[in-house]
Amino acid sequence: MSQETSFSSSEIDSFSDLGNRAVHLEQRQTCQCELLAVKKAARMRKVCVTRELQTRAERLCSEEIEYVFSERFDQEDAMDQILVPLQTLCAELKPRTDDDDLSDDTGLLQTRLYAVPLLNKEQEIILFRGMNYLKYRAAMLQKQVDLKAPCIGILDRIEQKLKDARSLRDYIIQANLRLVVSIAKNLTDRANSFEDIVSDGYLPLIRAVEIFDIDRGNRFSTYGTWAVRNYLFRTTKKGRKYRKNFVNGAETLALGLSDIRSTLRSQETYHRSIEQVLEQVLCSLDQRERQILRRRFGLSPAEVPEKFREIAEDFGVSTERVRQLTIRSLQRMRDMIEEQSLEIPDISEIL
CATH class of the missing domain: 1.20.120.1810 (Four Helix Bundle (Hemerythrin (Met), subunit A))
Incomplete structure (x- = not known):
């Protein structure tokens, strides 16, 4: 069976060619599986679907592909916005080796700590978007798999996208060790x-x-x-x-609700875990303080965090006054948490 892509064996796992590979696979809308050629499809389908192929398809479809969704992923020019910049960046970045196993013994950590340079903001955006877009596209292809007659080409594309997404993830990790x-x-x-x-x-x-x-x-x-x-x-x-001294209870609560963004399932689990504690501590504040905190940190599901200036305009007070009320409210929440020994769940315990 011919290869679906034109990459050589030496290029198939190369980080430098990751962007080129991602663009190439995205441009191919149909599978080139020779066993499913039009004239022999009805007869050869039975030969193509071996037990080994079905097992492979079942394994890929049973995996839950987790990614952080972005509205950019569904736009028509998603490839130009995400994969083309990734193509350029991957050709420029030079990881220590493409075969690094990040699960190596930590005794080797110091020798490779500075092997990957720190990422600037633009590079960080390109790599994170590329990683999640590849996983998103793999999840979309996953839905197209017919378990009764799986197509080898689609399975190859899913596996390659997931493998490239892991390579991007590992590069980001190395850059942040x-x-x-x-x-x-x-x-x-x-x-x-x-x-x-x-x-x-x-x-x-x-x-x-x-x-x-x-x-x-x-x-x-x-x-x-x-x-x-x-x-x-x-x-x-x-x-x-x-x-x-690192993060008091109230700050953990506000930070967790305003900044933690993960998959929908993780968000729902975390919010359910802290909902009861949130209501208890908010009840210790007056109505104006509750409104300020909800708007400042976007505590309600339909709200987004607002600036002090925006809140001050609606309340008819100065920006500094809103800031002081926010600090005082957080202090009162912290005191209540300590007095009543309320437990604030950590996001690391939930995810």
Whole structure:
């Protein structure tokens, strides 16, 4: 059977050619499976559908492909907006090797910590969008698979898109390993070795990359640092001592509701977990304070966070006054959480 793409075996897994490969596969709208040629389709379909092929199709269709959706993905020029910039960037970036296994022993971490340079904002946007778009397209192809008569070409495209998405994810992770190392240095003691903390911090970093929504306009370093710190502060003995100074209960609540964006399922799970605590602490505030917090942090599902200036105009007060009320309200929420020993669930425990 002929290859669906024209890439050589040496190029098929090359990170530098990832963008070219993604564009090429996206441009091909039909599968070139020779066994399903028009004249022999009825007869050869029985030969093509082997048990091995069915097992492969069932395995691919049973996987839940998780991605962060963007409205850009459904636009007609999605390829030009997402894959063409990715094509250019992948040709410019030079990872240490294309065969790096990021699950290697953490003892090798220091030798490759600076192998991948830090990403600037534009590069970060291109890589995150490319990663999620490839997974989105794989999920769309997944719906086209006929388990009774699976097409080899479609299965190949799904697998290649998912493989390329993982390569992009791993590159982003390598570019942000410094986050884990810098946090781990402050938590190292006799009970927690540097290597163990780095190993533990690697897991929330992976998850943070997978659920980060680049369309929110924030840099990943902000969210990634919070996710890794929050996890390590909870799991290490020394970290628990610093936890209270890192993020108090009310700030965790506001940060979690305003900045955490992941898949719909993860959002619903997290919001259900904190809904009860949210109502309890909000009841300790007066009506104006509740309105300010809801609007400032977008606490209601249909709302988006607003600026102090926008809120001040509606309330007929100064911007500084709204800022002071916000700080006072968060302080009162924190005090109530501490007094009643309310437990604020961590997003790392939910996802």
